[in-house]
Amino acid sequence: MESTRRSLPQLLTDARRWFEDGLLSAMEATGATPVSPTQAQLFAVLDDHGTTVSELARRTGVTRQTAHQAVHGLVNAGLLVQLPDPSSARRRLIRRTAEGERAHRQATAILDRLEGQLAERIGKGAADALRAALEAPWGEPPASAR
Amino acid sequence: MESTRRSLPQLLTDARRWFEDGLLSAMEATGATPVSPTQAQLFAVLDDHGTTVSELARRTGVTRQTAHQAVHGLVNAGLLVQLPDPSSARRRLIRRTAEGERAHRQATAILDRLEGQLAERIGKGAADALRAALEAPWGEPPASAR
DNA sequence: TTCTAATGTCAGGCTGCCTGACATTCCTGT
């Protein structure tokens, strides 16, 4: 009787995997510098006038060190650059390179297309509802769950 | 104007993190053997008469090796046991131990509670829509995304 | 000026996932 509903965390993971695989294989197919969703996210929260690693960490909800590491990879890949912040010597601003722009735009386009395909499959209404539900602020899990 | 909608993969990750953190901290608070969502998922797809590692791998959508590793951890933690399958010498059936039962039931209960809290926050309708959308079969990302 | 906070970075660790490689054990077709 399959009383066991699949757990939401698992469902969420499956969905994410679908996007992730789709993104990677699509980018790979175009020969563009591949960008993982995690990296794409970094791009997404980057603003045009340059952003510090710490700020990126805050925006993406990870530690400074993790953000640093992600940025480092992208810098190595030639998609980002770090330049000194004229207003403060301890800060280093992160900016996209031209190639970074390109990769970011492409990744975004592919994700949009995937979302479109999802809408086709489950219906536009359902897809919108999914997004709406996920966009609710998650914050931290209420301790009241104990 | 924040034209940058957050990407679905990222939203999915945030949501998953919320559940994951909630689950871990809740289990930790009770002093029970902590079970990660990944491990909980393993329990969820385990049937009562015993299941092989390969079968678990299929059900969870990961490789045999990954499943093996997860099972190994749970066996070490005393939540699962492997016993020889009387019907075939190359197979080893995985079963829950008594403690495994307990941990599984508790994890499931906590996840339900978290889902309930989610429903409170975003509305029952939205929560149900979320689940419904996620339960659509994800299959593989269509190559047509290239 | 001195003390605290913010920033960037290095080092090391964990988990979940993967591929490769094997030894065993079954099963099927000839």
Next chain:
DNA sequence: ACAGGAATGTCAGGCAGCCTGACATTAGAA
């Protein structure tokens, strides 16, 4: 009957994304 292919379980090694700890440097506030 048996050879060869498929299934099963495992070990080994790798990679990405996270995390904590520890530091040096620089800004800013007291």
